Each structure stands twice: as structure tokens, then as C-alpha cells.
Amino acid sequence: MPTSTSTRAAEVIAVRPGPPLTGTVTVDGSKNAALPLLAAAGALGRPVRLGNIPANTDVKILLALLEQAGWHVARPVGEQTTAVLMPTESRHTHPELPQAAHIRASYYLVPALLARHGEARLPWPGGCRIGARGMDLHFKVYEAFGDRSAQDDPGYRIEAVTPRTGTVSLVLPFRSRGATVAAVLRAVTTGRPLQLGEPNLSPEVLSVLDALRSVGWETQISAHLLTLSPPSVGQKDAVVWQVPGDKIEAGTLACAIAATRGTARVNGVHGKDVTPLVTALRRLGIPASAEDNALRVHAQDTRPTSRPLRAIATLSPGGLDADFEPPLMALALGLPGTHLFADAINPGRHGNLLPQLARLGAEIEEIAPTECRLTGPQQLTGAGVEATDIRTGSALMVAGLTARGVTTVGGLDQLRRGHADLPGKLRALGADVCEVTP
Template sequence: MPSTVSVADAIAIRSGEPLIGTVRVDGSKNAALPLIAAAAAVGRLAHLGNVPQCQDVRTMLDLLRLCGYSVARSQSNPEEVVIMPISRTEPPADLTDAGGIRASYYLVPALLAACGRARLPWPGGCPVGERGMDLHFRVYEKFGDQVLLDSLGYQVIRGKRRATDLTITLPYRSRGATVAAVLRAVIERCRLTVTQPNLSPEVAEILAFLREAGWEASADDETLVLVPLHLGGDAPLAWEVPGDKVEAVTLACAVAISRGSAQIRGVRAADVRPALEAFAWLGIPAHAGADTVTVQGQDTQLTGQPLRAIASLAPDGLDADFEPPLMALALGVPGVHLFADAINPGRHGNLVPQLARLGAVIEQLSATHCRFAGPQRLTGAAVRAGDIRTGSTLIVAALAADGTTTVSGLAQLRRGHADLPGKLRHLGADITEEAA
């Protein structure tokens, strides 16, 4: 679906007609960022398709260029990216821009392979609470690397010892640490076993990509195993970034909250299953096929059952990024609902006060847990996106609020979505740009 990416700082949203039609999601930011790093780590020409054009991905590709990689987007299709292996042997002098995104830490293994060391500023990204790097550093130290810290950032120096068979036990299912361990093993070309790994779709995508590159990669609920098999080839790799499951769930919540009917294409059923289970629990008809989520909000028969939306790192758990749009949806649904996100402990602090500006009454039980009774009536007001998911959730809530809601701070939203407002307009939402 062609669309014009907004550069305005704010949008005005007027609730009204149900959202109807068909829309396709972009490629997943959360999957694209580690896939880009994996493409850099394998040291082969890689063609990546369905690469989203959101700002965080643009920043990651710019960082690769600063590291010495040749990175090109297809002129005919900007969602196709070609990454050439690195040619430099000296670390890049300045990676200050890496402080703008959290995923910059994924670049460490590729820099270790090329330069023997990686120096990066402390990662930035959404201000959603403390998400430390200690577990990443413990992973690198298991490989014999040296980690040096200062007030500006960190440096990882590749160890002289070469591991051939390594087992790492994670104390919790960290996605970032799991990817760090996998990519560090890739440049070492060693066998790796990770116990209690993160098993999110994003990690599964990395393993599938590495199988294409000649690795044996498998995972079950407790163990991830990576084994180098046929790594001698240098043929170009080709891979498609999966559709954005978070954008799909956000759009599904928007359709449901408007009592509309729509098809959301380009997302895998398994990736959105936990969110659609929440829809079914509430009585909102939604199902997923191989490539499409269908929401039939006009046929909603609310059950009155309270929703417990608890973000989890467990296999098949509720992705933390599903929790905010589900909160907006549940505000209009009968029951006393409980929401929790201990993975991003500052997110509720961004979101709940903004929802309160729309009239939502939400009891914050702690920094990470809140509850509220529905249904609630919302009224349009001026609100601001403090992070990506707060921005997209406020747009969903605005579709159910009386009158006009103005959402500002769109630079945060564009970090994760190339043009979410444009997709909603395509479904009939009344959304206009406002002056900064």
C-alpha cells in the first residue's frame, strides 16, 4: 500500500466511522535490527527484503556504513537492502549516533570479527526504564572477551582464546543477551548451547537465517543449540524480514475499538497468537490465517470477563509490545482488568498519565502493574508520545474518544513505524496532520 510518510510533529484524530478495508503491515523493526546485525556478522553478501523504513532501522543501516560496510537500498524498491562484508581492520572513530537506539549493541560481534574490538556509547531508544547491559557483558566474558566501562559507554575487546564448544546459562530469558550469544558464536564459528534462552519469533528468525548460512540451529523450551556445519560457501544470502507483529496487533486493536471490519496482511499467525487469544477472551472476533489477521469488530459480543495482560519472556508469552494497545482496547470493555509489564518498567509511567488526559481512570498498583474497570468513556485532549508504543496506543485510544485528540511527539512513533497514521487513514480513520 503506497503512502506518504508524515513529517509533522502532531496529528489530530477524530473518532467516528468504523475502520474497514485491507492493509498490509511493514517489515518488523524488532526482527530487522538483529537480522541486519546477523547479516553483518556472517561476513557474506546479504540481500534483505521487506526491510522497514522506520527511523531506528535507518539509523542501524547508517551505523553499519560508519563501521565500513557497503549498504545500499534498491532504487526500485527501498525495502530491499544489500549489505556487503566489511573491509576495514580499524575500529570506527565515532559511533556517537549509536546512542540513539538500543539495538546498537547488536553490532558488537560484527565489530569484534572485523576489528578485534568494539567501542559503543551506552544504548538509547525508548525511555521505558532501566534495561541494563550486564547480562550482555557476561556473555562476552564467557567467550574470553574483555569488557571496559566508562561514563560515555563501553568497550569489548576480543579475547585471544578461541572457544570451540561453549555453554551459557542465562538467568532469565533475555532476547538481547540470547542474540548476543548467538552472534558471538557465529564470528567464533563455535558450537554454542544456551540454556533458558529467549525463544521469541525474533530469535527464531535469526536461527532460521543462520540455517540458510550453513549452521545447524535448533531450540526447544529450555535449550538453544548452534553448530557450525557448512560454512565454507560464500554465495550471497537472501532473506525476508517478517511482517511487523506489533504493528499488526496495534491495527487490530484500532479496528476492534472502532467496531470495524478489516484484514491485516503480511503477518504470521503464530507471531500474533497471544494477542488474538486476548481478543477471544474479551469476545472480539479475530482470527489469523497463514498471512492475514481478520478482525470483525461489528460482530463483537463482549464476555465481561476481566483481562489479565501480563507481559512475559516465557515461550508463547504475551509480548511486552502487545500490552499497551490491548490496554487501550480494554478501557472500553466491561470487567476489572489487570495489566503488567516488568520487562519495560518505565513504560506505564509514560502511558498511563497520557491516557488519564483522555479521561481514563487507571490505578497504578506499582511502577509495572495497573488495573482499571471498564467500560470507560474517553474524551479527546492533547497528549504526547513519550515512546514508540505510547504513541501508537494513544492513537488507538483516540479512535474511541469523543471529539478530537491531538497526539504530538511523532518522532518517537516514527522510530518504530514508517507511517502508522497513513495505514489507519487507508482504513478510513479521520487523521490529519497538525503544525509543530
């Protein structure tokens, strides 16, 4: 089973059905939380030691961008998941950051770049091709702080103008995670109080707020308002933060366990972060529970209910994260009932996922570009499929665990953007999964 980086580009993942998944596995740190925390470390202007950093490609790229933009990134000996970020004396003028085009989260760096260089010049962000997710709202956030923005075909430019004082108040038209993080980090780099209406309050945003609270920022959060106030006394000491466990990786593993009627424990994830996923599993008749630092699935005791599952992705606090929807769809294909799935947050995701599941024989009715319906149980048959984005790739692995024959998943570069080693975690639970070079 080759794993060297020299062969990875040619690899596919082969998945075959096998016994129920059992045992215990621990998830990596969350990609979606690590990226804004790294940007927050850069914006803070003091040494930050960040632990539980995942080794996926997106995080590696953001670390490289920070180094290219003037931060020193040190890896303590023997601590592969820890990095210490420190601002350096060197201040390159307008650093060129072409790698920023490879990940969507590059926009998190804007506040740190404004604080360090007075402007941010970045290419348009890349990442998963799952529909238009423009940055107009980000520009409005920076304009609320008095910054100027300009756009052209290659990318965009944000320029910090004469510093202002006083509280910044704005209301988001929808609960954008990216715009919420942009507002919070710009408040940090300007030292100004913030009142943000209709903020995104996902666990990934809350982890940034918890980190800032640890260094003296005061936060007040309600369902419709986030207020942020700077510390009364400036601090320069080093700080220690921790990336929370990956709730999406935990949810994907839980769906894989459930699909095989297994019983297993997934460690390293905050129970409250996976509560919406647990609710969906129980709706399908699958016993599951969320603990302080673990997710348990007892699918050997599954009692299919034929009740419809409505997996509707939402940005509302406590709602179903859009990234839970693809593995839940793969799971629901094997369970009785007519189930509805919708993801208007990422309007191109179904356009990626549904054709790949159809290659395995899935029959899914597309009601609208962002909404579909399926009736189970369906018997899938192994075939060659492609990870056209991170979550499509992980959902195809879940589907392959119950499909007759061999399912081969290509496009591993996409999968590895979000998961350092999802196949290895499935193997640890007994899945018949291997990476092979055709």
C-alpha cells in the first residue's frame, strides 16, 4: 500500500464492503477551526503556540502563506501537531502570495496583512468548486472599519487608511462565517470595539472568540448580536491555544460506522459540536450519543423507522452544518424512508455529489439545484468515482463501504485538503480501505 508523496498524485482509494466497523478512533484537529485560529494568531501581533493542528493540505498552505508574509513558524521538536507563530522584524512590502489562490481561507489573512503591511493584495480564493461564494460582504466589513477595497480579474486589494476610533457597528445580511471572522479579526488589529448583528455562531467562530477571550478581549454573545471589546491593558506574553477536534471528520466516521451497522467510539470531538448530527442519526433509528469529548454510535442496535429525514443545511446557531449533509446522504441511501436534503449555502455541491453517487447506482431525485430527495434502501454497486471536492470524497467513501464490489475514489488531492488521513482512520475501525497506484 504505497503512501509516499511521490506516488500520491496517481493514487486512488479502493473501498470494499466488509464487517461492521468497531473500535475507537480519534479525530484530527478541525480544518475549519484551525484556519481562522492561525489567522487570529497572525492578527494578534504576539507569539502564539497553537496545538492540535491538522496536517491537511489547506492548513499547510496557510502556514506557508504566513511565513511568506513575514511571520516565523516554528515546530517544537517531537510535537508534530503544534506550531509557534511569531511576528518577525522583517516587513516585506506587499508580499506576493500566489498560493492564496489554492484555498478559500486565504481571505482570513487580510486583517493580519493590513496590520503588518498597511494593505493586503491577494488573488481570488480557490478551494472547493461548490458554487459562487463571493466576497462582497467581506469588502463591506472592511469598509465599515474605514478600509478601502478594489477588485480586478487577478484578485483584490484592501488598503488600511487613517486609523479611526470608536465602536464599529454593522449587521450582516446573512450569517457568513467568513465575514464574521473578518470583522472579529479586524477589530483585533485595530483595537476597536465591535457590535456585529446576525453573526455566524458556528463552533469554528466560537473557538476564535474563546481564544481572544483568553488574551483579555471581552465578548458577549446572543443569538442576534456579538459584541467584542479590547483588553483594558495591552499584553505581550506568549499565549497557548488549541484547535478543537474536527466535528466533520467525526460525523463522517459516525456515518460510516452507522452504514455498516457497527458500534464504535469517536474521540477528540466536543459533544455539543456534533449534536445536530446525532439528532439526524437518531431520526434514522440509529442509536448515537454525544459526550463531552466523544461521539458514540451503536448501529448494531439500529431499528429503521422509515421516518423521513430532513437534512437541511443552515447557518442558524445550532443548525445542521452543510458539511454534514453529504455523508448523511450516503448513509440514508441504505435506510428505509424518503429523505430530503438541501444545501443552499454551497449551491454547487449537489452538482458535484449527485452524479458521483449515480455512478454507484444511486437514484436521487433532484428537486432543485440545491435540493434533492431519495427513497431507500438502495443497493449500490462499486464503480470508479471522483472526489470533486472534500465532502463529496468523504461521502463516496461512506457509500463504498456498503456497495457491492470495489469502489475506487480518485481525486485524492481534494480529499486531502480537508483530511490528513481519513482512510487510515477507517482502517483503524476495520474498514477494507486501501490506497493503491493504478
